Amino acid sequence: MEKRKLDNLGVDTSLLGFGCMRFPVKPDGLIDQAQSQQMIDYALANGVNYIDTAYFYHDGESESFLGEALKKHDRQSYFLATKLPVWILKDRQETRKVVEEQLKRLNTGYIDFYLLHTLDRKKWDVVLKNDILSILEELREEGKIRYIGFSFHDEYSVFEEILQYRKWDFCQIQLNYMDTEEQAGIKGYHLAEDLGIPIIVMEPVRGGALANFSEEMNAKFKALNSQASIPSYALRFVGGLPNVKVVLSGMSSMEQVQDNIKTFSSFTPLSEGENRVIQEIKETMQARVQNGCTGCGYCMPCPQGVNIPENFKVWNTYHMYQKFEAIRFGWAGIGRKAKANNCIQCGLCEEKCPQKIKISEDMPRVWADLNEGKWK
Ligand code: SF4
Ligand code: SF4
CATH class of the missing domain: 3.20.20.100 (NADP-dependent oxidoreductase domain)
Structure with missing residues (x-):
């Protein structure tokens, strides 16, 4: 040993x-x-x-x-x-x-x-x-x-x-x-x-x-x-x-x-x-990331209470690993009221994002991929 x-x-x-x-x-x-x-x-x-x-x-x-x-x-x-x-x-x-x-x-x-x-x-x-x-x-x-x-x-x-x-x-x-x-x-x-x-x-x-x-x-x-x-x-x-x-x-x-x-x-x-x-495996997985959110949090707070960086982090991780197991705790850790489906597409966060991410367009995609119905 x-x-x-x-x-x-x-x-x-x-x-x-x-x-x-x-x-x-x-x-x-x-x-x-x-x-x-x-x-x-x-x-x-x-x-x-x-x-x-x-x-x-x-x-x-x-x-x-x-x-x-x-x-x-x-x-x-x-x-x-x-x-x-x-x-x-x-x-x-x-x-x-x-x-x-x-x-x-x-x-x-x-x-x-x-x-x-x-x-x-x-x-x-x-x-x-x-x-x-x-x-x-x-x-x-x-x-x-x-x-x-x-x-x-x-x-x-x-x-x-x-x-x-x-x-x-x-x-x-x-x-x-x-x-x-x-x-x-x-x-x-x-x-x-x-x-x-x-x-x-x-x-x-x-x-x-x-x-x-x-x-x-x-x-x-x-x-x-x-x-x-x-x-x-x-x-x-x-x-x-x-x-x-x-x-x-x-x-x-x-x-x-x-x-x-x-x-x-x-x-x-x-x-x-x-x-x-x-390194090759890592690059293949990183290429599956859906958007370039860096988790900086400049877009926060969202008036609807959506935790924008956490939703994106979990979503990108899900796509990298292509399995729910990889995000079980991360997704559960985002409270019900902070999940992507609470976004009303007001767009207020987008001008604050240095990565120019279309947050209001991505939130429905997050929910479509990760909503609880998908886990069954
Ligand atoms: S677009 Fe969605 S996430 Fe952004 S501030 Fe409005 S409700 Fe919040
Ligand atoms: S400002 Fe943009 S990059 Fe930063 S956490 Fe929000 S969405 Fe992600």
Whole structure:
């Protein structure tokens, strides 16, 4: 198993991390514990030493399941990461209550990597207002958490502000070969590298979207190596960046665990030829984008409440990947009143758009492609 050194912390992590948000489930929606236990055991036996969960994964069941599943493993043999759901905290003292609850669920005396979960502008303001970081420092002194970091989902400028606020032990960002310019992106990766802050990568396969393409595109990967799986290229892309210390994969079956372990046991970064194929795939997908919305937001606010950039982002993503799975969360995240069908074609937004996008003409196209009737 490929290992990476976190120089600032003096520890070695396995480059493959086990993400615990997508365990196999039974028909009632609860975790299939027997199968998941086997997956965890197999991963640990094959050198994985980083396990990542969160307070809300599997509606809270992920942490309690791990509390049981990890009992038979030596606590020193793996690093446990979990996250603070900042948005449920009513006041500063609740942080302590949540951490105590997590320790109990996880059946452990300490958490190795503790993250402020999914920080964005709003949640970061809550962290500062409630002085949550000072409580985390207290918990660290008490030995209940070891390293303090955060996971992130917002624009680059917010990432830069948070990253430079203090000397973080690590941070977790979304990164994959398609989204190098999204959120923290590759620019954020380099900033962290310059500051000596190790990176944990989440969504390296973009929630499965980079695991399977059209027949023609799949064939390009298979021509490189008929034995290698398509998601393995996405994992090797991020794993090839030296300041990436853990690549999290939310594994749902034993086949995925085995395939990932194969990738990381004899890890090699992408070759020039492989990078070229990925670049071609990327260009093919980018050519499917419907309009050139950059998400700048200059067109906002819309008097009808339409979230113009988000509708276009989801619409363009849908066309790039040509599957609803790629946009399930993005589309659900746009409130009913902010979706494209609320546009009355007044045209007020169009003169503010530097890209000269015919917003009023595109909104009905967005709705025609993505309205709920299409999903059935
Ligand atoms: S054209 Fe549509 S999206 Fe633009 S301001 Fe008018 S209602 Fe809003
Ligand atoms: S102004 Fe134009 S480019 Fe910017 S978010 Fe609005 S539609 Fe997109």
